Amino acid sequence: MNAILTYMKRNYKLLLVIVALAVAFWSFIPKEKNDPEKDKLLLELLTFVIERGHYSPTAMDDQFSKGVYKDYITSLDPSKRFFMQSDIDEFAKFETQLDDQIKNKDLSFFDLTYNRLMQRIEESKKYYKLILDKPFNYKVDEEFNTDYEKLPYANNPTDLHEKWRKQIKLSTLSSLTDKQKFEEDKKNGAIALKSKKDLALETDKKTDISEPKSFEQLEKETRASSLKSLDEYFGFIDDLNRDDWFSVYINSIASRFDPHTSYFAPEEKERFDVSMSGKLEGIGARLQKKNDFTEITELISGGPAWRGKELEPGDVVLKVAQGKSEPVDVVGMRLDDVVKKIKGPKGTEVRLTVKKADGTIKVITLIRDEIEIEETYLKSSIVEKNGLKYGVIYLPKFYIDFENQDSRDAGKDMTIEVERLKKEGVKGIILDVRDDGGGSLKTVVDIAGLFIEQGPIVQIKSAAGKKEVLYDRDKKIQWDGPLVIMVNSFSASASEILAAAIQDYKRGIIIGSKQTYGKGTVQNVIDLNQFVRKNSMGDLGALKTTTQKFYRINGGSTQLEGVSSDVVMPDRYSYAKMGERDVDNAMPWDKIDAADYTVWNRQNNFASAIANSKKRMSLNKQFQLIDENAKWINERSEENLYSLRIDKFKAEQLSLEEKAKKYKAIIDYQNQLKFSSLPYESEGMKNDVTLKEKRERWHESLAKDIYVEEAINVLDDLQTKPVVKGTVNLKKKEKLVKS
Structure with missing residues (x-):
């Protein structure tokens, strides 16, 4: 998930303290470039900055060491196809020593694991080439388990070679059966309507597609394809240098403080800046x-x-x-x-x-x-229902360019887009922050402020316990009509602040997954180069560390719990474990006093709109099917054993395909709504074919989206003329401010 950054790029008070302390430590460093010395310096900088700047630094003890060890070894070899048990036995003696090694800038564990990994990678190159050099026997009755976490490491090179063989065999078997099915469909005329060009692309061959291929031809093709993929995979690994692998080690240390503290190597820091600014x-x-x-x-x-x-x-x-x-x-x-x-x-x-x-x-x-990068920025569309126009705004992230205040940011763009929708006469707005992992705290305050008169948006608490409330102080309301915020399990950080504020003010209706991701922490990105004088070692990168926690204006944290939707809609991840609450070292939930805020009371038909939506969904066969599919996907995630005998494998896959057929209606669904771009964008598309294609694809996607359809239904229900009453001021009254 993207970090949520404070309204300033750096927390200057924190940095001034750290810098003042740092001058004495790193005034002089060796002039000669030496990777081990640079690595030691990075370890020292990492621990120094985290211990003094982190919101709640974890004690670096044996328990911490065990966590680093587990995360690091898993990161190096997640599928257990490089290391053997003898390697792990050798590494294990360091399991409770890493905290001491980190403090003493001792690289012996890293050097051991890095050198051993390089050795095992070179050995593995021989395995896959030998394995793919001859045909597989798909009549042998054997199985392969893909639950790598529970699988043991290989005991010797023979066992490791066997693990590679079965893993590759499963991959080629899956590809082979797909090719056989394609040939069978072609023979039976099931794909006769496709052009020869399309068929040639699907078969990835330039041969005469009218001639059926033999089993031997198809088997050979699958091995060639697998060989090409593995060559490219190992080519990617060969591109990684020692610094890249050391970054893995550094991040295994950093992430033990909390899931959102991490080290950015120079290239990664640059990519992060691009993702934030667009x-x-x-x-x-x-x-x-x-x-x-x-x-x-x-x-x-x-x-x-x-x-x-x-x-x-x-x-x-x-x-x-x-x-x-x-x-x-x-x-x-x-x-x-x-x-x-x-x-x-x-x-x-x-x-x-x-x-x-x-x-x-x-x-x-x-x-x-x-x-x-156009995909970074928000975009909007207009849709009509029952003679009324509605606007849909998709916000992929809360972007901002910290270096150039005159550049685009999500707050400015949202203001412009809302105004454009108003000119088109929309009667309601859907703000879609599904899959939005967060971004700038400043922009979320600006955006929330567009929909309320004025007041607090979010509360922030620092490690010292000091509380700060960030306000929208502009009395202007950019949009005072019906509002729906769409969220899902991957809406995190800034998305959750926005949804929580809108919910606490009772300004709009939150619809989507049962709850959002649950990231209630604030990170600062700290440039490590500023701590070193006369640096001759090159760019040291940056550290993203958790410095604060944020809280809803009602006092509750979004940490772990996220934001609960007013209208819960089932999706394919309804039963999956993938939120902050499922991470072992996540920071805890807590609460503080509520801020003073006034509930929006200009629309009193929220309860009926929510009730109508819940009733529609309970009767909607498509939503019932989605929920059933989610349960099935969750059950399937526990099944990791596959037969490597072709007849058994085909039977298993056929059974799955039969069960999956009933869920095809989810993909084929059409909501019968027509979405279109705003006039300014339609004009721009005349000279930009790429933009036109992208928007057409987005509109096609919206026309298949049952969640957007239901959001529009909710907006439709909110059109009932509200009864305007007085406002209610909430100040630390728990029974009134609960969301």
Whole structure:
């Protein structure tokens, strides 16, 4: 989940204290770059900053050490296909010593595990190549268990090879049966309506698709495909260097203080800043690594590459040159290093030597620019029901650019979008924060303030116990009509503050999952470089650490409990464990005194709208089916044993497919509502085909969304003319402020 950051980028009082203490410790460091020395410095900085800056630092004792050990080993080898039991036995002697090693800047455990992992990875490369060199015997009656957490480690190389064999065999068996089914459907004419081009794409072959393939051909294809995937997987692993693996170790330490405290290596810090601001400087292309090559996968609409119309998805980057400098060969280079060479300041020139799909080589010159990642920003749509227009605003995150106050942020954009919807005559607004993991605290205060006259939005408590209340002090109400907030189990942090404030004010109706994620903590991102004088070791990255907890204006925390929906709608994750409450080292729930706030009392038909919605859902067969499907998915998650004998595997899959057929209606559902873009966006689509395609896909998705449909029904129910009464002031009255 994204961190929720305080209304300032840094908590300056906290940092001043830490910096003052730090000067004496890190005034001088070795001039010669030495990775182990840099690692020791990072350990020292990590513990120093957390112990002095964390809201509630955990004692670094044997229990802490055990947690770090477990998390770290699991992160290195989650599926237990690299380490053997003998390795684990050797590592285990450090299980209760890591707290002391961290304090003493002792790297012996990390060095041992890192070197052993590199050794096991090299050995594993031989396993998969040997295994895929010859056909599998799918008539042997054997099984494979995918519950890796409960599976034991291999006792010796033979056992480990066998584990790899079964794992790969399961993967190829699944692919093989899919291919057989495709061939069978083709033979029976079930896919006769598809074009030859489509079929060629599905089979990933350029051969004559009219000829049925033999079992031997299909079996060989699945092994070739699996070999290619594993080559790419190990290519990705080979791209990781010692610093990358040390980051895993550092994060295993940091996350034991709480799930949201983490270390950002320099590249990760940059990606975090981009995700928060929605902007970067470069050419506007997404890249991916394919073996030794870097391929263009997507052009970002509006960016230099998109505007230039020379670079295309599928192009392979061979060389990169800065301005008039000599080009540098990037074949075989780490993806992060290729990205660094292509990115750069606005207005600078970069030349890419690329191999086109037809095999031709071309040099493409681009001038870097600032690129806005459109998917980061909110978007809206209009829908009509019973002759009334309603607005749907989707907010993917509470974004802001901390470095440039004149740039876009979610609060400013929401103000503009609400005004646009008002001009279109909407009678109600749905604010969709499903899957919104959070972001800036400033923007959530600004957004909540658009819907109330003025008052507190959220309370914040620091480690010292000091309480601060953040207010909306603007008396202007941007939108005073019916309001629905849509949430789900992945709505976290800032999303929960917004939903809680709207709920406590009784300003709108919260609909969605039973409860939101349950992240009630505030993080600060602290640049570690500021603590070191005369740094010759390069960028040290940053630490995101929990410095405060936030509370609803009614005094309750959203930590662990989240925000309970007024209208609970079943979804496929209804019975899954995936919230903050399911993390072993999450901070506890608590409460403080309520703030002074005045309940919105301009609409008194919430109770009837909620009752109507609950009644509709109880009678709705689609919602009943969704709930039944969620129970089935939860049951299926406990089934981890698969047969590797083809006839048994097919029978198991056929049984599952038969059971799953009844749930196909969930995917095929259409709500019969028509969604459209606002006029300003429709005008922009005339010159932006990519944006047009993206919006069309979103509208198609909305037209299949039963949750949005029900939200619109709720808005429809809220159209009943409310009786305006006096306001009610709530001040520390528990029975009145409970949500």
